Amino acid sequence: MVYSILKDECEPVPIRDEEMAVILALTSQGDTIGFSEVYKEGDRIEVISGPLKGLEGIIEKFDARKNRIKVRIQFLGKEKRIDLGAHLVNKSKK
Numbered sequence: 001m002v003y004s005i006l007k008d009e010c011e012p013v014p015i016r017d018e019e020m021a022v023i024l025a026l027t028s029q030g031d032t033i034g035f036s037e038v039y040k041e042g043d044r045i046e047v048i049s050g051p052l053k054g055l056e057g058i059i060e061k062f063d064a065r066k067n068r069i070k071v072r073i074q075f076l077g078k079e080k081r082i083d084l085g086a087h088l089v090n091k092s093k094k
Contacts, residue, residue: 039069044092047073047084056092057082 015023039045039062047055057073060081067086072079 038064039086039089039091045069045071045089046092047088048090049088050084052082052084052088062086 039059041059041061043059045057045059047053047057052073052075055073055075057071059069060072061070063069069084069086069089071082071084071089073082074080075082
C-alpha cells in the first residue's frame with residue numbers, strides 16, 4: 001500500500017504491512033485518536049484523583065512532553081507548589 005500523506009521530497013513513501021496494521025488498529029473501531037487536554041499557565045484546576053482529590057489550584061507550568069504540571073495549591077493553611085501528572089486534574093469549572 002502507498003498513501004500520499006506520507007511523502008519524501010517528491011514521491012509517496014510505501015507503508016510496510018506491520019506499520020499499516022498499527023494504523024488500522026487505531027482506526028478500526030471508527031474512533032479517532034483523542035486530543036489531550038491543553039493546559040496553560042494561570043489555568044485553574046481541580047485535582048480529581050489521589051490524596052489531594054478535591055483541592056483546587058492554579059497552574060504555574062505545564063510540561064506537555066512529560067504530561068506533568070506544577071500547581072500552586074492552598075494546603076494546610078499554606079501555599080504549596082506541587083508537581084502532578086496532568087491525568088490527575090481537570091480544568092476547574094469555577
